[in-house]
Amino acid sequence: MKKILATVYDINPYKGSESGTGWNLVQQIGRYNKVIAITRKNNKENIEKYIKEFNIDDTNLEFHYFDLPYWMRFWKKGARGSSLYFYLWQMLMPIFIKKNKIVYDILHNLNFHTDAFPTFLWLLKKPLIWGPINHHELIPSEYINKNSNYYYKDRIKWIIKKINWNIDPFLFLSKKKSDLIICGNKSVIKRLNLDTKKTIIMSQVASSDSQNISDINKLSTKFNIISVGRFVPLKGFDLTVDCFELFYNKLNNSDRDNVTLTLVGDGPMKKELKKKIEKFNSKDNIYLIEWVTKDELETYYENSDLFLFPSYEGAGMVVAEALSHSLPIICFDNYGPGELTNDDCAIQIPYTNYDQSICDFSNALLKIYENKDLQASMSENARKLYLEKYTWDSKGDQLNVIYNKLSNKGSK
Known part of the structure; x- marks a missing residue:
């Protein structure tokens, strides 16, 4: 059984979207391997509460909690400043891992899912997976009110993404040093100009299955x-x-x-x-x-x-x-x-x-x-x-295949 060290900035078992994805993917990694998940300290209460409330088997789950010191985060309020904080959180992550002497076989930068910010796990010189990473493309100008504030916000965000994609030296190093990059869709390969030999398309999108529905909805006059x-x-x-x-x-x-x-x-x-x-x-x-x-x-x-x-x-x-x-x-x-x-x-x-x-x-x-x-x-x-x-189990199966291939490649 391999030990996968996964950095998961956003994880909350009680929520959906990115928070829920973080939780579900960590659980899926734990189906086949030992997972050492590093996340923020403010996620600890919900993680431990959920494990206890739903009697989750955490045999293969190990959590570590890391945040920047107060003097480096006093300015962050809620979502304000989250992008910059995430960047710094990633930058100092290798120091936290070395300081705590965490033992692992494979590194996996799991989320945020943004492809506009780099991973710094390559500094640890172990097999590294980055992703799934993704972004929203620019909303076509034919479909948005050009006089709205949202139009300008969308364009400004796009400019920032393009700047990051093209001039951030750490993003360049992330692309070069990662052994495998998981792309949420094909536009990631295009925008980051990635080497297709080290990429795989796997969306982070999945959903829990309902036990109360038939395989095919009943058709009616409605x-x-x-x-x-x-x-x-x-x-x-x-x-x-x-x-x-x-x-x-x-x-x-x-x-x-x-x-x-x-x-x-x-x-x-x-x-x-x-x-x-x-x-x-x-x-x-x-x-x-x-x-x-x-x-x-x-x-x-x-x-x-x-x-x-x-x-x-x-x-x-x-x-x-x-x-x-x-x-x-x-x-x-x-x-x-x-x-x-x-x-x-x-x-x-x-x-x-x-x-x-x-x-x-x-x-x-x-x-x-x-x-x-x-x-x-x-x-x-x-x-x-x-x-x-798009079941969570299918995502876990895909990740296990990826880990096995990377492990076999490293052993040759």
Whole structure:
């Protein structure tokens, strides 16, 4: 059994997204190997509480907690300054590991998943895996209000990423010194100009399986569409409601009674979305639901027939959730949801412009609504893809193969 030292900046068993991913991947490493996870001190309480509350077998789990001294972090308040703090946390990590005389076989820089900041674990001169690393591509200018604050924030973030990718000497060393780089999607290889011989594509996206659903959702006369996420421009919820309105208007009166759109989430665009929906003919068929518990969200998924997700992001945990519930997906053909899905379970819409995409997404909705055989086939294939690629166990299996290959390579 190998000892894997994993640095996991963000880990919380009670949360989803990056925090939940950190916890689940650490558990998966522990299925096959001894994992020594180093994380921040503020994660300790939730980790120990969760292990005790759910009687988690921690035989192969060992946690160490590291933070910068107060004089190096007094300025950090919540999310403010988190990027700089993460950079410094990574920089001092090798010192912490050496000081504590931790014994390990393989190093794994597990998260944050950002590819704009380097790892410094190469300083320890042991086999090193970096990733999954990822980023959000620039939102196409045709799909965002150029007068909005978000437009300028998105562009500024992109400029910072490009600067880091191109001039940070430590990022260059991370690329050179890592034995294997796990890329969340193909754009990482492109933007970082990586050597494909030392990269592998493995998204961090996965989802726990529900025990209360059948492999294929039951088809009915109702056609309930769902979309889940934070109400921000990156997720494309304005396009979601606009294309549903056009789809609704194409239906005859009797069919209109059969279709609904449920948006689950919250965020700064909520008021804007409500104002837009109030003008729609379909307003009585659109439901905005604020964040709910995991069990409640499972119920919403179970009662849905399709997942509508015109997001511009580079990943999307909700895609795995939707696939686990056998939901066909309509999304953009991009590096995010477009790479996570395939033609058997999703209709992928190419980038054009906002008005054209409204038409394209609404036509895709109509195509699936009018063809129950197609809906059933896509539903079956969605579940199949989930079981193949997006269970946590499948991620653990992939990581174990990676560790074994790296270990065998080092022993030659």
